[in-house]
Amino acid sequence: MSEFLPFTRPHIGETAIAAVADVLRSGWITSGPKVLEFERQLSEYFGGRPVRTFNSGTCTMEIALRIAGIGPGDEVITTPISWVATANVILEVGATPVFADIDPVTRNIDLAKVEAAITPRTRAIIPVDLSGLPVDRDRLYAIAARHQLRVVEDAAQALGSQWGGKRIGSFGDFVSFSFQANKNLTTTEGGCLVLNNADEARLAEKYRLQGVTRSGLDGMDVDVLGGKYNMTDVAAVIGLDQLPQLDSITARRHALAQHYFASFGADFEKQTGVQLPQKDFANTNWHMFEIVLPEGVQRSDFMARMKELHAIGCGVHYPPIHLFQMYRQRGFKEGMFPVAESVGRRIVTLPLFPRMSEADVERVVQAVRRSL
Numbered sequence: 001m002s003e004f005l006p007f008t009r010p011h012i013g014e015t016a017i018a019a020v021a022d023v024l025r026s027g028w029i030t031s032g033p034k035v036l037e038f039e040r041q042l043s044e045y046f047g048g049r050p051v052r053t054f055n056s057g058t059c060t061m062e063i064a065l066r067i068a069g070i071g072p073g074d075e076v077i078t079t080p081i082s083w084v085a086t087a088n089v090i091l092e093v094g095a096t097p098v099f100a101d102i103d104p105v106t107r108n109i110d111l112a113k114v115e116a117a118i119t120p121r122t123r124a125i126i127p128v129d130l131s132g133l134p135v136d137r138d139r140l141y142a143i144a145a146r147h148q149l150r151v152v153e154d155a156a157q158a159l160g161s162q163w164g165g166k167r168i169g170s171f172g173d174f175v176s177f178s179f180q181a182n183k184n185l186t187t188t189e190g191g192c193l194v195l196n197n198a199d200e201a202r203l204a205e206k207y208r209l210q211g212v213t214r215s216g217l218d219g220m221d222v223d224v225l226g227g228k229y230n231m232t233d234v235a236a237v238i239g240l241d242q243l244p245q246l247d248s249i250t251a252r253r254h255a256l257a258q259h260y261f262a263s264f265g266a267d268f269e270k271q272t273g274v275q276l277p278q279k280d281f282a283n284t285n286w287h288m289f290e291i292v293l294p295e296g297v298q299r300s301d302f303m304a305r306m307k308e309l310h311a312i313g314c315g316v317h318y319p320p321i322h323l324f325q326m327y328r329q330r331g332f333k334e335g336m337f338p339v340a341e342s343v344g345r346r347i348v349t350l351p352l353f354p355r356m357s358e359a360d361v362e363r364v365v366q367a368v369r370r371s372l
């Protein structure tokens, strides 16, 4: 049998490994000059907006909510189809998560349903760009403006994606990215938040490190409750190594996604009942290639056949958040978000990462046909 093909694999080159070794030898291994340089380059990438880095893409969103002053009594609208972090951060700040069902084609939050879910308590929306396919930013920000809501874009998967020819992160309200191992750019673990102004950036720095403000050589004060969320220089140099490669990483992902569509062929959906992802080559960074299996094909059986008969690893991104026990205990149940439940039961992530070959894509396509 062929060598095992995982659904993703991090893209770490020898230059990144050498840069990490240099930092480890330098005598300064936690947040320092490399973090500042990474933030400077990220800010440049996002058109000059302020950017701060963190040790995860989860705390970036939590801190954005705190900066916006969102807490107990406030409602925040998000999608049920995301990594559970997206909803957990709402609970973490003491606010109430409200879900709006997804669109079956984009698999992103349905903006008509967002508008219908707005109440006098709604303070913010957290949209998610699943697989890197952006939520319609024109409609999103029109809704936010009409109802005076803050937006925390969960763009964890959307680094390198665009909307209307502009980079995700270069416009809008708060924009959060993750540099976790599976993301298009990784620092092993990490994340960054794009902010609106210097005041928000200062507050982000406080929430990132125990609420501390330093002055002079020996001055220190604490005026808000912060946590421990800073990125290390060890992580930052990996990001510095990857950022210049981001355009070529995205181009390679596009080429592989194009090859998936070509290899499945134009009639594949009609023949099999499988739904391929939206064929978007203008906006998405192709973070993942996700298919939705037809009703009647058990996903666990399909994944087992892919793994055992074809040595191909698939992923599930994601089961619906509202059906997890902790969310059921808060009153959510089956039937509330039928599109999310149906897609969440049947969605499967196929392998897609820059070092895959065209032949790997063809191998996956053949295995999918045989495993249905």
Ligand SMILES: *Cc1c(COP(=O)(O)O)cnc(C)c1O
Pocket (backbone or CB within 6 Å): 055, 056, 057, 058, 059, 082, 083, 085, 086, 128, 154, 156, 157, 178, 179, 180, 189, 190, 191
């Ligand atoms: C990865 C991811 C996160 C969380 O990022 P971490 O860096 O793992 O904390 C949040 N939302 C989505 C959609 C993600 O893919």
